[in-house]
Amino acid sequence: MSTQPAPARAVVIYSGGMDSFTVLHQALAEGYDVYPVSFHYGQRHAKELECARAVCESLKLKHQVIDLRSITPLIDNSALTGDIEVPQGDYAPDNLATTVVPNRNMIMLSLAVGYAVNIEAGICFYGAHGGDHVIYPDCRPEFVEAMNSVSQIANLQPVKIHAPFLLDDKASILRRGLDLGLDYSQTWTCYQGEAKACGQCSACRERLGAFAACHITDPIAYQA
Amino acid sequence: MSTQPAPARAVVIYSGGMDSFTVLHQALAEGYDVYPVSFHYGQRHAKELECARAVCESLKLKHQVIDLRSITPLIDNSALTGDIEVPQGDYAPDNLATTVVPNRNMIMLSLAVGYAVNIEAGICFYGAHGGDHVIYPDCRPEFVEAMNSVSQIANLQPVKIHAPFLLDDKASILRRGLDLGLDYSQTWTCYQGEAKACGQCSACRERLGAFAACHITDPIAYQA
Numbered sequence: 001m002s003t004q005p006a007p008a009r010a011v012v013i014y015s016g017g018m019d020s021f022t023v024l025h026q027a028l029a030e031g032y033d034v035y036p037v038s039f040h041y042g043q044r045h046a047k048e049l050e051c052a053r054a055v056c057e058s059l060k061l062k063h064q065v066i067d068l069r070s071i072t073p074l075i076d077n078s079a080l081t082g083d084i085e086v087p088q089g090d091y092a093p094d095n096l097a098t099t100v101v102p103n104r105n106m107i108m109l110s111l112a113v114g115y116a117v118n119i120e121a122g123i124c125f126y127g128a129h130g131g132d133h134v135i136y137p138d139c140r141p142e143f144v145e146a147m148n149s150v151s152q153i154a155n156l157q158p159v160k161i162h163a164p165f166l167l168d169d170k171a172s173i174l175r176r177g178l179d180l181g182l183d184y185s186q187t188w189t190c191y192q193g194e195a196k197a198c199g200q201c202s203a204c205r206e207r208l209g210a211f212a213a214c215h216i217t218d219p220i221a222y223q224a
Numbered sequence: 225m226s227t228q229p230a231p232a233r234a235v236v237i238y239s240g241g242m243d244s245f246t247v248l249h250q251a252l253a254e255g256y257d258v259y260p261v262s263f264h265y266g267q268r269h270a271k272e273l274e275c276a277r278a279v280c281e282s283l284k285l286k287h288q289v290i291d292l293r294s295i296t297p298l299i300d301n302s303a304l305t306g307d308i309e310v311p312q313g314d315y316a317p318d319n320l321a322t323t324v325v326p327n328r329n330m331i332m333l334s335l336a337v338g339y340a341v342n343i344e345a346g347i348c349f350y351g352a353h354g355g356d357h358v359i360y361p362d363c364r365p366e367f368v369e370a371m372n373s374v375s376q377i378a379n380l381q382p383v384k385i386h387a388p389f390l391l392d393d394k395a396s397i398l399r400r401g402l403d404l405g406l407d408y409s410q411t412w413t414c415y416q417g418e419a420k421a422c423g424q425c426s427a428c429r430e431r432l433g434a435f436a437a438c439h440i441t442d443p444i445a446y447q448a
Contacts (some may be wrong), residue, residue, distance in 0.1 A: 037298070070291040072262070074339040091336060103338030106378045110334040115298040138378045146374035153370060154330045154362045186262030 007033040009121035011112045014038050014056075014063075014214040018187040018207065019165065021055065022177040026164050027125045028059075029180060036061055037115055039108055041075075041101065051188045064120035066090030066111065075102045089135050105138035106147065109132045109161060124151075128163040131170045131206065141166055170206055171213035178214065185219035196221045229258040233345035235336045237264050238280075238287075242411040242431060243351035245438030246401040250388050251349045252283075252403060260285055261339055263332055265292040265310065266297075272412045279410050290335065292386050295327065301325045311385060329362035330371065348375075352387040355394045355430065359370045365390055382428035394430055394438035402438065419441065420445045 004080040010032035014020045027034050038052045049065060056063035106129070112124045128139040137143060148161040165173045177184065189207040190197035197204050199222040234256035238244045251258050262276045273289060280287035329352070336348045352363035361367060372385040389397045401408065413431040414421035421428050423446040435442040 011331035016418055038372055066298060069295040071335055071338075072292065073288055074290060074335055077342045101338075102335055103340035103378055107372065109329075110327055110330040111295055111298055114295075114325075114331055118299050124256040140377070143374065143377055146370070146377060148373055150330065150367065150370035153325055153364070153367055156361055179448050210367045 007031055008081045008123070009033045009035060009116075009119055010126045011110040011119075011121050012036045013108050013112050013124065013125045014052050015053035015127070015128040016055070016187065017127070017189050018177070018184055018193050018210075019129055019170070019173055021051075021184070021187045022173050022180075022182065023127045023164060024055070025177065025180050025182055032123070034061055035064070035115070035119060035121060037064040037112055039066050039068050039097050039103070039111070041107075042072045046192055047190075048188045051186055055186050064115065068107075068156060068192070071107070075104075075107075077102065098115055103138070103177065105136075105143070109147050109151075110139065113161075114157045116155050121159070123158075123160045125164065127165060129165040129173060130167050139142050148159065174210045174214050178216070183219070188220070194223070196223045231255050232347070233257045233259060233343055235341075235343075235345050235348045236260045237332055237336050237348065238276050239351070240274070240276030240279070240411065241351070241413050242401070242408055242434075243353055243394070243397055245275075245386060245408070245411045246406065247349050247351040248279070249401065249404050249406055256347070257283055259288070259339070259343060260343060261336055262363050263290050263291060263292050263335070265289045265331075266296045267326070271414075271417055275410055276414045292331075295331070299328075299331075301326065314429040314437065325360070328415050329353050329360075329367070333371050333375075335383075337378065337383045341379045344381065345383070346381075347384045347386055349386050349388065350387065353389040353397055355393060378442075394434040398434045398438050402440070407443070412444070418447070420433040420447045422447055 001007070010027050012020070012023050012027050012034055014036040015038060024036055029209050035058055036052070038049055040049055050065065053063060053065065074128070109124065109126065111177070112126070116124050128144060144161055144163045144166055149209060150160040151161050165176070189203050191201040191203045192198045197206065197220055206220060230238045234251050234396050236244070236248050236251050236258055236383060238248050238260040238385065239262060241313050248258065248260055260272055260276070260280055264270060264273055267433040275287065277287060300442060329350070331352065336350070340346070368385055368390055375385050376382040398408070413427050415427045421444055423432065
């Protein structure tokens with residue numbers, strides 16, 4: 001009778017949105033012992049975090065929720081963290097410039113890598129994807145590659161940065177999640193922090209577009 | 225009569241210790257409009273931060289002090305942040321393994337880069353130096369180079385990572401500071417958080433070694 005080795009640990013940056021929800025389940029499907037971490041950085045859409053909490057509880061995963069609001073004075077020049085209004089309309093560069101949080105992914109990844117070193121996890125998953133490349137430089141393949149390089153040498157223990165959906169669009173990610181049997185009513189996307197999703201902001205529009213492309217109805221509630 | 229252009233902005237990671245104190249003054253000497261940022265990450269030696277505050281006030285610099293204690297659950301496996309005892313004795317790898325804070329410099333640099341983007345500064349100074357290379361991977365030239373690479377592409381605005389004393393030992397940094405006329409009674413180094421420096425911890429020993437190499441007496445008070 002042989003003993004199974006313990007599964008390898010993985011840190012997953014998990015916002016509660018549909019992309020990172022799919023990444024979380026992808027890491028589980030690959031057999032990792034998953035340690036999800038969520039960051040509250042003063043975003044208006046903190047409702048994402050409630051979704052993340054509920055999902056981790058139901059999966060019995062140890063969930064770290066890290067309050068990063070103390071860093072807001074450093075990165076307050078964004079509609080997602082500061083006083084600027086969230087833009088309405090399509091997911092397009094000009095429209096979304098104000099939703100760029102300065103250096104957000106490098107900040108979250110560097111914390112996730114610190115956590116990985118702390119718990120001896122060799123890999124960090126995060127949900128960068130093809131649809132974000134034009135607008136968010138820190139979702140591009142060259143950024144992921146450069147972060148992976150620095151994470152090999154920043155500590156005595158190397159950590160791999162892995163963005164499994166880096167080249168996929170949002171509809172492909174959704175399709176993958178539906179294949180995994182996931183329930184997207186457990187996710188939140190809207191940039192506004194209301195009880196129901198607005199359906200108008202760029203994030204809602206992009207989400208609705210992905211569901212339309214997969215020919216299914218989004219299970220969450222939208223304002224009329 | 226010509227108008228002087230506004231000096232370029234620089235972010236300086238400034239702990240309050242003697243290395244970053246020298247880096248801060250180096251950046252000022254190079255003519256930068258300096259934005260110092262200090263991080264409180266749960267280190268025992270928070271007295272450093274009091275020194276940093278006093279120095280920035282006397283220099284009339286806008287000083288950001290960012291409380292990062294909320295991230296401690298991610299990086300608690302260190303004597304500087306957790307419950308492990310601070311080691312006594314020389315500044316040597318075996319002795320200092322417990323003083324490594326997981327991924328500390330990547331975390332601080334990614335926040336500093338976010339701040340640089342926010343205020344349109346093109347450069348971040350930090351105080352990595354030669355004496356730390358053996359013990360702290362995130363003080364090595366290859367780490368600085370890799371962080372610089374990723375900081376060029378992580379945001380629409382590139383940010384340079386600059387460690388002016390990367391190849392110098394602590395005595396050389398002190399010598400540079402003395403040339404600049406700096407008063408090192410305005411700095412703090414001891415890893416213990418007592419009223420007077422202990423003189424016994426690895427950080428104190430390294431500091432005292434630098435003063436001895438420069439043939440001058442350290443102006444701060446030590447326990448008998």
